[in-house]
Amino acid sequence: MQPPLSSSQLHTAGPFMNALGSMVYNSSVTQAPESVCVRMNAFPCEPNVLADLILSPREREHWRSMRGVEKRRREWLLGRYVAKEAVRPLLEKNLDLHLSPEEIEIMPDPYGRPLVKYCGSGPDPMVCAGPPGRASSLSIAHSHGTAVALAVLDPETRVGIDLESLSHRREDFEAIAFSPDERSLLAALPGNLHQEWALRMWCAKEAVGKALGRGLSAGLLAFHITRVETAKGLIEVEPRDGALEPCPQLRGKSLNVYTARESNFVFAATIYQQGAVRMRPSRQEILNYLLQKMGELTQDWDYPDPVRPGSRLFTELGFESLDAVVLCTAIQEHYQTPMPFAELLAEIGQQQRDLSIDELTDFVNTHLGGPPGADATRRVQ
Amino acid sequence: MPNMTESEVFDKFAQIVAKSLRIDASQIAPDTHLTDLGAESLDLIEITMETETQFHIFLPDKSILESAVEVFGSGILEKDGYLTEDGKRFLLCRMPEADAHGFEGAVAVKDLQSYFLKISTWVRMIQDLARYTPAECESCGGPMVASMGFRMKCAKCGQEITLRSGEELNREWVREYYDKEYRPQAGGPVAAPAVQ
Numbered sequence: 001m002q003p004p005l006s007s008s009q010l011h012t013a014g015p016f017m018n019a020l021g022s023m024v025y026n027s028s029v030t031q032a033p034e035s036v037c038v039r040m041n042a043f044p045c046e047p048n049v050l051a052d053l054i055l056s057p058r059e060r061e062h063w064r065s066m067r068g069v070e071k072r073r074r075e076w077l078l079g080r081y082v083a084k085e086a087v088r089p090l091l092e093k094n095l096d097l098h099l100s101p102e103e104i105e106i107m108p109d110p111y112g113r114p115l116v117k118y119c120g121s122g123p124d125p126m127v128c129a130g131p132p133g134r135a136s137s138l139s140i141a142h143s144h145g146t147a148v149a150l151a152v153l154d155p156e157t158r159v160g161i162d163l164e165s166l167s168h169r170r171e172d173f174e175a176i177a178f179s180p181d182e183r184s185l186l187a188a189l190p191g192n193l194h195q196e197w198a199l200r201m202w203c204a205k206e207a208v209g210k211a212l213g214r215g216l217s218a219g220l221l222a223f224h225i226t227r228v229e230t231a232k233g234l235i236e237v238e239p240r241d242g243a244l245e246p247c248p249q250l251r252g253k254s255l256n257v258y259t260a261r262e263s264n265f266v267f268a269a270t271i272y273q274q275g276a277v278r279m280r281p282s283r284q285e286i287l288n289y290l291l292q293k294m295g296e297l298t299q300d301w302d303y304p305d306p307v308r309p310g311s312r313l314f315t316e317l318g319f320e321s322l323d324a325v326v327l328c329t330a331i332q333e334h335y336q337t338p339m340p341f342a343e344l345l346a347e348i349g350q351q352q353r354d355l356s357i358d359e360l361t362d363f364v365n366t367h368l369g370g371p372p373g374a375d376a377t378r379r380v381q
Numbered sequence: 382m383p384n385m386t387e388s389e390v391f392d393k394f395a396q397i398v399a400k401s402l403r404i405d406a407s408q409i410a411p412d413t414h415l416t417d418l419g420a421e422s423l424d425l426i427e428i429t430m431e432t433e434t435q436f437h438i439f440l441p442d443k444s445i446l447e448s449a450v451e452v453f454g455s456g457i458l459e460k461d462g463y464l465t466e467d468g469k470r471f472l473l474c475r476m477p478e479a480d481a482h483g484f485e486g487a488v489a490v491k492d493l494q495s496y497f498l499k500i501s502t503w504v505r506m507i508q509d510l511a512r513y514t515p516a517e518c519e520s521c522g523g524p525m526v527a528s529m530g531f532r533m534k535c536a537k538c539g540q541e542i543t544l545r546s547g548e549e550l551n552r553e554w555v556r557e558y559y560d561k562e563y564r565p566q567a568g569g570p571v572a573a574p575a576v577q
Binding site: 108173 | 462
């Protein structure tokens with residue numbers, strides 16, 4: 001079956017897709033999964049024609065039976081369209097699956113999270129790709145005539161995306177949407193950023209609610225914003241109380257949400273790989289990681305004593321400069337953060353001194369993102 | 382305003398919704414859903430705030446089902462995204478305005494949105510909460526007017542009261558239901574389960 005629309009007809013995300021795409025890739029601490037983000041603000045053809053072209057039989061039934069104002073139906077349809085246009089290239093590029101939009105069915109799970117299924121004739125080609133019938137994870141948002149979808153290949157990865165229009169908001173919505181702590185984060189921002197960042201913070205909560213699969217039903221204050229970094233567009237959201245119901249392992253941890261503004265819209269997206277929470281590690285966690293990594297690197301080196309925090313790399317552990325470079329590269333990859341290791345190694349060479357694992361831990365701790373002492377300040381009560 | 386009739390509450394609420402969504406109030410009926418009128422999440426926030434201001438009430442932050450799960454524990458009212466029989470009984474008791482036929486067969490949690498966002502459900506909730514907002518001052522009988530935050534003040538003697546929070550009232554209702562309706566039938570544990 002031929003795809004009904006050629007790619008040149010698509011109103012793809014443009015700058016936002018690139019901006020958010022690179023934000024998601026560059027800023028995550030763990031390796032970013034394959035993802036596609038598509039946004040549209042116009043229909044490629046008349047809505048009823050589009051519905052006939054892209055919807056599966058079940059989706060078409062839903063479209064026909066949808067009640068309510070036309071705006072709602074149209075945005076739902078546009079949402080399905082961007083979702084399919086995000087999933088298709090993802091499956092094509094990574095799994096060599098060439099499906100038409102109507103063969104990709106997107107139906108909500110009992111909590112309302114959209115699930116991607118194959119609904120063409122013939123055997124399900126997605127079975128081999130993941131858990132039965134699922135080959136990707138998806139989030140959709142629409143508002144004021146614009147729809148956006150973010151799809152990632154790994155079905156176990158949770159994604160959440162949201163968008164809102166900056167137009168005519170009641171200024172005091174912050175009083176209900178944010179806790180006193182969150183309002184003081186907002187108050188600390190320059191006045192000209194206030195309105196936009198209030199909306200970004202709101203979108204960030206929605207994105208995390210969607211990623212965890214239950215929306216904001218646990219209450220707005222159960223999604224607690226712990227940190228805001230305006231230069232990177234980053235907002236950290238910690239799920240609490242009822243928000244932890246679907247993900248108890250996240251207790252005390254924050255998810256990174258990347259936000260952006262494009263013309264009159266604000267967007268927020270988060271990608272959460274289960275078991276790999278993206279948060280700033282504590283010094284102890286860095287030390288543990290370094291000890292473990294050292295253990296791996298020096299597996300066959302037959303030391304008389306086990307590697308300790310105080311062990312010195314060159315004189316005690318027999319490191320050569322190449323080994324140090326390998327270790328430094330591994331550290332930067334692990335934390336997905338560039339650190340000035342070259343300067344560190346040059347300085348050590350000049351001063352003709354050694355470097356203990358403890359010192360290396362301090363170095364990494366200093367150069368990881370986030371303000372100094374972020375561990376202590378991240379949960380402002 | 383504790384003594385408003387259902388139709389008075391409806392009319393006033395419909396005005397709030399119409400203004401927020403920029404639609405005509407004649408489009409709004411008791412069985413209309415806010416999302417069918419085109420309401421998005423932030424519109425709901427606006428409607429919530431305006432409703433709180435105009436009715437002098439303090440609406441709950443989360444759904445009654447969420448509050449209930451905190452008291453009952455997980456897996457009792459809702460399991461894997463579907464209401465259990467206990468969950469259906471609970472919600473029908475709480476939302477007498479809901480269509481009982483809609484609770485036959487499998488009911489997914491996502492579909493509860495259509496109850497929580499129904500105009501008649503909001504009207505009932507507003508009426509319930511408004512009962513706790515005094516029209517007159519307890520000490521001097523003077524008229525109560527809105528004060529800062531969720532507070533009211535007597536225009537005559539200046540005495541202030543804090544409005545009851547809808548969330549707190551929800552939790553009390555849930556605990557009472559748990560003790561009186563659920564536990565005797567389920568033969569559940571004698572001690573109330575740990576709350577939060």
